[in-house]
Amino acid sequence: MRLQFMLSEIVHGLRRNVAMVVSVVLVSMVSLFFLGSGLLAHRQVDTAKGYWYDKVQVSIFLCTAQSTDAPSCADGAVSAGQRDQIRSDLASLEPLVDRIYYESSDQAYTRFQDQFRNSPYLGSVDRAAMPESFRVKLSDPTRFGEIVSAFDGAPGVEAVSDQRKVLDTFFNLLNVLSIGSVALAVVMLVCSILLITTTIRQVAFSRRRQVGIMRLVGASATVIHLPFVVETVIATMIGAVLAIGLLWAMVHYGVSGLLENGSGGGGLISLVGEADVWAIAPWLLVGAFVLAVVTSFVTLRRYLRV
Amino acid sequence: MIRLDAVTMRYDEQGAPALDDVTLQVERGEFGFVVGASGSGKSTLMRLVIHEKVATSGSVLVAGQDLRALPERKVPALRRGIGVVFQDFRLLENKTVHQNVAFVLQVLGKRRHHIKQMVPETLDLVGLDGKGDRMPHELSGGEQQRVAIARAVVKKPAILLADEPTGNLDPETSAEIVRLLERINKTGTTVLVATHDHSIVDRLQRRVIELENGKLVRDEAVGGYGARTSRVTTTGGVD
Numbered sequence: 001m002r003l004q005f006m007l008s009e010i011v012h013g014l015r016r017n018v019a020m021v022v023s024v025v026l027v028s029m030v031s032l033f034f035l036g037s038g039l040l041a042h043r044q045v046d047t048a049k050g051y052w053y054d055k056v057q058v059s060i061f062l063c064t065a066q067s068t069d070a071p072s073c074a075d076g077a078v079s080a081g082q083r084d085q086i087r088s089d090l091a092s093l094e095p096l097v098d099r100i101y102y103e104s105s106d107q108a109y110t111r112f113q114d115q116f117r118n119s120p121y122l123g124s125v126d127r128a129a130m131p132e133s134f135r136v137k138l139s140d141p142t143r144f145g146e147i148v149s150a151f152d153g154a155p156g157v158e159a160v161s162d163q164r165k166v167l168d169t170f171f172n173l174l175n176v177l178s179i180g181s182v183a184l185a186v187v188m189l190v191c192s193i194l195l196i197t198t199t200i201r202q203v204a205f206s207r208r209r210q211v212g213i214m215r216l217v218g219a220s221a222t223v224i225h226l227p228f229v230v231e232t233v234i235a236t237m238i239g240a241v242l243a244i245g246l247l248w249a250m251v252h253y254g255v256s257g258l259l260e261n262g263s264g265g266g267g268l269i270s271l272v273g274e275a276d277v278w279a280i281a282p283w284l285l286v287g288a289f290v291l292a293v294v295t296s297f298v299t300l301r302r303y304l305r306v
Numbered sequence: 307m308i309r310l311d312a313v314t315m316r317y318d319e320q321g322a323p324a325l326d327d328v329t330l331q332v333e334r335g336e337f338g339f340v341v342g343a344s345g346s347g348k349s350t351l352m353r354l355v356i357h358e359k360v361a362t363s364g365s366v367l368v369a370g371q372d373l374r375a376l377p378e379r380k381v382p383a384l385r386r387g388i389g390v391v392f393q394d395f396r397l398l399e400n401k402t403v404h405q406n407v408a409f410v411l412q413v414l415g416k417r418r419h420h421i422k423q424m425v426p427e428t429l430d431l432v433g434l435d436g437k438g439d440r441m442p443h444e445l446s447g448g449e450q451q452r453v454a455i456a457r458a459v460v461k462k463p464a465i466l467l468a469d470e471p472t473g474n475l476d477p478e479t480s481a482e483i484v485r486l487l488e489r490i491n492k493t494g495t496t497v498l499v500a501t502h503d504h505s506i507v508d509r510l511q512r513r514v515i516e517l518e519n520g521k522l523v524r525d526e527a528v529g530g531y532g533a534r535t536s537r538v539t540t541t542g543g544v545d
Binding site: 214216217223224 | 384413461
């Protein structure tokens with residue numbers, strides 16, 4: 001079949017079945033929006049975890065020139081002697097202390113920049129304000145308290161913290177959201193498949209005379225099926241593009257907007273940004289394409305024999 | 307060109323067969339009528355030839371191909387060699403006469419200059435020159451059937467099947483349509499017309515194949531609708 005003829009048939013077909021096309025566009029948009037939300041929630045967990053979350057249990061932040069609030073930092077920034085003392089004290093706690101990582105102020109700043117790349121606070125953070133730290137991996141994470149009591153208030157130590165305590169509640173919430181939106185996405189995908197199947201059968205019925213003539217004159221299965229497949233692909237791809245637009249709007253005006261209105265708190269946790277939407281967008285498009293092709297192919301094999 | 311060998315066709319297992327042990331042969335370039343009352347098996351015969359249905363038993367050969375052994379992907383190629391015309395014309399109502407005929411060549415992937423040449427030529431052949439821009443509903447029944455015939459023959463099939471082509475037409479128009487089918491036959495196309503229209507069969511005095519309740523009851527080289535001048539033999543020839 002000549003390309004031009006096929007295109008004109010497809011345009012004609014889309015125009016004649018506007019209501020059906022719109023319903024396929026909308027249902028695929030909603031299902032892909034939920035799927036995308038689930039993926040974004042998953043990425044949010046990864047983003048918030050940052051570099052150290054899965055590696056260590058305890059972080060010992062050392063004093064900077066600006067950390068005057070803590071009594072143990074009264075002498076200003078941590079000195080080389082204090083740092084060495086802390087390091088050797090940590091080493092003496094083996095085997096509870098499994099591994100010790102040292103992060104300099106510069107390294108901390110680089111990781112911060114990476115993790116909080118979507119945050120409006122990034123520009124206002126001074127390199128010198130980033131504390132150097134010891135990150136400690138424990139052989140038994142439940143004995144976290146022993147490390148806290150040993151180092152909290154020691155000279156040159158600003159704070160000892162367990163990031164997990166702060167983040168776990170947030171992660172639990174996100175996991176529920178993520179599972180919820182993926183479950184909704186699955187339900188909506190089933191809806192999309194059923195709707196696409198019904199739509200193709202309906203359209204095939206409305207074109208039964210034309211299809212009958214095509215069969216009769218000896219058109220190949222490809223020529224008969226292709227317009228249906230292409231029309232379905234176009235409709236679901238439009239749905240996918242709209243879903244990506246909605247996700248972008250949600251992140252742009254919802255998540256990022258929340259931060260800019262600065263109700264505080266937000267700055268503590270790095271959030272997903274528009275870049276994350278663009279990262280999942282190709283997968284949503286590929287998903288929509290596969291959904292359309294497989295569903296229409298199977299439907300046509302079953303209901304439109306040549 | 308078309309050969310049926312002891313063909314039996316049942317649509318369901320309990321019911322009477324639509325075709326019952328039919329054996330016949332139609333040579334290349336022949337013109338034949340298939341006659342009989344409604345339900346005698348004429349349409350079933352046509353359906354078997356275009357491989358719309360597969361015979362329950364016996365073999366159907368079309369253009370040398372045994373349709374029992376024909377793989378599914380070769381069915382379109384078989385149908386490209388056969389043109390079909392129906393009682394109810396089956397034109398695409400939203401396309402013009404020209405577009406209806408061109409549609410066939412377009413779905414078969416023919417080049418544009420070929421279509422530009424073939425469509426007017428074919429419309430000329432069926433006597434519709436100058437009416438290419440009309441819509442089907444603007445045409446009379448006879449003219450619509452001419453469009454259907456043009457659509458069937460524009461791809462130059464070796465076989466033309468017409469299932470009750472004059473069923474919806476008045477006697478005079480019917481005669482014109484049959485003359486057109488004869489003209490197409492003269493170009494070398496094998497033409498098989500299923501009909502229960504006495505007048506056209508009697509007038510033409512061509513080969514007549516008569517079916518009755520699915521059985522072949524008469525097959526004569528020259529005959530009218532009703533006259534049973536000879537009985538069929540098992541080989542499908544004439545006594």
